[in-house]
Amino acid sequence: MKISYQYKIEPNKEQSEKIDKTLEMLRYQYNYLLAQRFDWYEMNRCPIDRCPLICHLPELKEQPNYYNQKASLVQLKIDRPWYKDIHSQVLQEVPKKVEITFDRWLKGDVNGKKSGRPRFKSKGQYKTFTYSQFKRHHFVNNRITLSKIGDVKVIVHRPIPDGFDIKTVSVTKKADGYYVTLSLDDKTVPTIKPDFNPDNIVGIDVGLIDFYVASDNTRITAPKHLRRAERKLKSAQRKVSRRKKGSNRRKKAIQILGKQHKKVADTRKDFHFKTANNLLKKYDVVAAEKLNIKGLVKTRLAKSVNDAGWGQFISILSNKAENAGLKVIAINPNGTSQECSSCGHKVKKLLSQRMHNCPNCKVTLCRDLNASLNIKARGTHALKAQLMSL
Structure with missing residues (x-):
């Protein structure tokens, strides 16, 4: 069984600045990786629907994908050392977002429905980053430890149910402050209610x-x-x-x-x-x-x-x-x-x-x-x- 719990967090001034700076740097990287894919698409697609019997075919370039864009993050930290201030898991989520967005435009989702052409994100439009792995002991009482940001106060309005493991943690900036969304999972919970009554x-x-x-x-x-x-x-x-x-x-x-x-x-x-x-x-x-x-x-x-x-x-x-x-x-x-x-x-x-x-x-x-x-x-x-x- 998978559920999500969202809590409001109260970072101090320094932590708020780190979150804002992280979101802005991730926005730059998102736009850069998306531009790479657009460049490949425009250079390798045929502008007309038919060709003469003899024509020149340009040299095809390697198609950007999740894996080679993810590998480029190593060189990114060398060329731009300030990206070392972002946790590696958080940075690796960016090419994954680009991959999903681009594929939904060209291929469609699981039902075959296509989305519109992806847009570059302007200032303030990149609002969420995710830690794809998280340890339960990093969330104790009303404090959560976010790597590269620090120990942040959490307003725990409801406790996490016993037996659930925290799989991922997402930090989101909204109009009234910052929030964390915990993705929880417990495989021991039955998928069908024991006293399920189909006539009800x-x-x-x-x-x-x-x-x-x-x-x-x-x-x-x-x-x-x-x-x-x-x-x-x-x-x-x-x-x-x-x-x-x-x-x-x-x-x-x-x-x-x-x-x-x-x-x-x-x-x-x-x-x-x-x-x-x-x-x-x-x-x-x-x-x-x-x-x-x-x-x-x-x-x-x-x-x-x-x-x-x-x-x-x-x-x-x-x-x-x-x-x-x-x-x-x-x-x-x-x-x-x-x-x-x-x-x-x-x-x-x-x-x-x-x-x-x-x-x-x-x-x-x-x-x-x-x-x-x-x-x-x-x-x-x-x-x-x-x-x-x-």
């Missing part, structure tokens, strides 16, 4: 009016965190726009704006965690729609969809279920609102129609409740198929 299942239909409507007819109103904070965000954004570029007052205004946005994001995430926790306390299986969120954010509902944060909620729900030995099943959403949950008859209706009235079996109920019942039925069928295949 619920279907949920997410929406913009109600955050979700469950098949047991419980519903949670969408909190609309961004909408509620819009006035404060607009005021903070206006202050940034009025300040002179490059001035200290503008930097302070940007920091205040960043804190406002972080507060909205943290409030939304807290709501998602509590909502997921309440669902998993009652049910062993949760069936949810597999929505095309990237497509939805291209519509006029983009702002409301992003404010709801369905993708983050489903991700949190899936992770918590996996760690608890429970299940979340992704369901195809096509037709869940149109089909009658009682007889299966298709009843076409516009998005503005909030009630489901079936002319075949005379059932009348809330449109979202009807969809959640269909999701539950599909989830039950999918779960039985999964259990039979085991």
Whole structure:
């Protein structure tokens, strides 16, 4: 079982300067290694899609990859001795990030989906570095020892569970300070809950009016965190726009704006965690729609969809279920609102129609409740198929 715990740290002035300096040097190296790959790509790709029978082929240069870029870090420390102030593991994570970013652009991820062309990081955009190996004894009580930085105070708001080993430690700079994220692992925790009950299942239909409507007819109103904070965000954004570029007052205004946005994001995430926790306390299986969120954010509902944060909620729900030995099943959403949950008859209706009235079996109920019942039925069928295949 793998989980992540994040704690806020309180470095002193000297340690804060070391963290900032490390992030800035890593940013320079990231941009340099990314530029190497772009140079190779532009020099070795053919600018046209067809050639004459006789043509000159330029000499192909060695393609930059993770291993030769990682090996170049030895010479980097010779040419630029100040890079010795960065731990070797932290520095080796940079070519790994470049490799992942570049491959997602050219090859795509595990599902074949490609990302956009990688961008160079401007000042302040490189915000995280990682120690890929970490010893448990370096984190004792409320102090954590970060190599090349020092012994840093940690605000431990919850203890690490017994039996878990710390695999990696990431240091992140956010608008309101610095944080460490601990990646924890315990292989002794069972992947399936001992008293797992496949019949204890619920279907949920997410929406913009109600955050979700469950098949047991419980519903949670969408909190609309961004909408509620819009006035404060607009005021903070206006202050940034009025300040002179490059001035200290503008930097302070940007920091205040960043804190406002972080507060909205943290409030939304807290709501998602509590909502997921309440669902998993009652049910062993949760069936949810597999929505095309990237497509939805291209519509006029983009702002409301992003404010709801369905993708983050489903991700949190899936992770918590996996760690608890429970299940979340992704369901195809096509037709869940149109089909009658009682007889299966298709009843076409516009998005503005909030009630489901079936002319075949005379059932009348809330449109979202009807969809959640269909999701539950599909989830039950999918779960039985999964259990039979085991």
